[in-house]
Amino acid sequence: MSDMMPSDPAPPPEVRFLKLLTTTLAGVMIVGLVTIIGLLVTRLPRAPVLPRLPEQIVLPDGVKAETVTFGRGFTVVVSDTGRVLVYRPDGALVQDVALE
Numbered sequence: 142m143s144d145m146m147p148s149d150p151a152p153p154p155e156v157r158f159l160k161l162l163t164t165t166l167a168g169v170m171i172v173g174l175v176t177i178i179g180l181l182v183t184r185l186p187r188a189p190v191l192p193r194l195p196e197q198i199v200l201p202d203g204v205k206a207e208t209v210t211f212g213r214g215f216t217v218v219v220s221d222t223g224r225v226l227v228y229r230p231d232g233a234l235v236q237d238v239a240l241e
Contacts, residue, residue, distance in 0.1 A: 197232040 152160075192211035200206060200218065204226075208219040215235065218226040227236040 195228060195230055195232040198228050199232070200226070
Protein backbone atom coordinates (compact mmCIF):
# COMPACT_ATOMS: atom_id res chain seq x y z
CA MET A 142 0.00 0.00 0.00
CA SER A 143 2.76 2.42 0.68
CA ASP A 144 3.90 1.93 -2.90
CA MET A 145 0.76 3.63 -4.19
CA MET A 146 1.08 6.80 -2.06
CA PRO A 147 3.11 9.61 -3.67
CA SER A 148 6.00 10.71 -1.51
CA ASP A 149 5.55 14.41 -2.34
CA PRO A 150 1.94 15.45 -2.91
CA ALA A 151 1.26 18.25 -5.42
CA PRO A 152 0.71 21.70 -3.84
CA PRO A 153 -2.76 23.20 -3.94
CA PRO A 154 -3.57 25.44 -6.96
CA GLU A 155 -3.47 28.60 -4.80
CA VAL A 156 0.11 27.91 -3.75
CA ARG A 157 1.18 27.27 -7.36
CA PHE A 158 -0.47 30.56 -8.39
CA LEU A 159 1.35 32.49 -5.61
CA LYS A 160 4.63 30.86 -6.61
CA LEU A 161 4.08 31.96 -10.22
CA LEU A 162 3.26 35.51 -9.12
CA THR A 163 6.35 35.69 -6.90
CA THR A 164 8.61 34.41 -9.65
CA THR A 165 7.12 36.88 -12.16
CA LEU A 166 7.54 39.78 -9.71
CA ALA A 167 11.17 38.84 -9.08
CA GLY A 168 11.82 38.71 -12.83
CA VAL A 169 10.21 42.10 -13.43
CA MET A 170 12.19 43.64 -10.57
CA ILE A 171 15.47 42.26 -11.95
CA VAL A 172 14.71 43.60 -15.43
CA GLY A 173 13.79 47.00 -13.94
CA LEU A 174 16.96 47.16 -11.87
CA VAL A 175 19.14 46.25 -14.86
CA THR A 176 17.35 48.92 -16.93
CA ILE A 177 17.92 51.62 -14.28
CA ILE A 178 21.59 50.68 -13.90
CA GLY A 179 22.01 50.66 -17.67
CA LEU A 180 20.49 54.12 -17.99
CA LEU A 181 22.69 55.49 -15.21
CA VAL A 182 25.83 53.99 -16.73
CA THR A 183 25.09 55.34 -20.20
CA ARG A 184 23.89 58.82 -19.21
CA LEU A 185 25.98 59.89 -16.21
CA PRO A 186 29.54 59.66 -17.56
CA ARG A 187 28.90 62.44 -20.06
CA ALA A 188 30.77 65.56 -19.04
CA PRO A 189 28.64 68.68 -18.86
CA VAL A 190 29.12 71.22 -21.61
CA LEU A 191 30.72 74.24 -20.02
CA PRO A 192 30.41 77.73 -21.46
CA ARG A 193 33.43 79.10 -23.27
CA LEU A 194 35.40 81.53 -21.15
CA PRO A 195 36.78 84.60 -22.91
CA GLU A 196 40.50 84.42 -23.62
CA GLN A 197 41.23 87.55 -21.61
CA ILE A 198 39.27 88.98 -18.73
CA VAL A 199 41.23 91.60 -16.85
CA LEU A 200 39.85 92.45 -13.43
CA PRO A 201 40.57 95.88 -11.96
CA ASP A 202 43.45 96.09 -9.47
CA GLY A 203 42.66 94.73 -6.01
CA VAL A 204 39.47 92.96 -7.13
CA LYS A 205 38.95 89.24 -6.64
CA ALA A 206 36.16 87.32 -8.38
CA GLU A 207 33.64 85.61 -6.12
CA THR A 208 31.11 84.51 -8.72
CA VAL A 209 31.23 84.11 -12.49
CA THR A 210 28.00 83.81 -14.48
CA PHE A 211 27.67 83.15 -18.18
CA GLY A 212 24.92 84.56 -20.38
CA ARG A 213 24.31 84.75 -24.09
CA GLY A 214 26.93 87.13 -25.35
CA PHE A 215 28.26 88.25 -21.97
CA THR A 216 30.06 87.13 -18.81
CA VAL A 217 29.21 88.60 -15.41
CA VAL A 218 31.75 88.68 -12.59
CA VAL A 219 30.68 89.58 -9.05
CA SER A 220 33.66 90.79 -7.06
CA ASP A 221 34.48 90.63 -3.38
CA THR A 222 34.19 94.43 -3.20
CA GLY A 223 30.49 94.37 -4.15
CA ARG A 224 30.89 95.28 -7.80
CA VAL A 225 29.25 93.60 -10.77
CA LEU A 226 31.46 93.57 -13.86
CA VAL A 227 29.92 92.70 -17.24
CA TYR A 228 32.27 91.55 -20.01
CA ARG A 229 31.72 90.87 -23.72
CA PRO A 230 32.88 87.57 -25.27
CA ASP A 231 36.13 89.23 -26.42
CA GLY A 232 36.95 90.14 -22.79
CA ALA A 233 36.20 93.88 -22.99
CA LEU A 234 34.54 95.43 -19.94
CA VAL A 235 31.04 96.65 -20.85
CA GLN A 236 29.63 97.77 -17.51
CA ASP A 237 30.74 98.19 -13.91
CA VAL A 238 27.89 98.39 -11.38
CA ALA A 239 28.39 98.96 -7.66
CA LEU A 240 26.03 97.05 -5.38
CA GLU A 241 24.62 98.83 -2.37
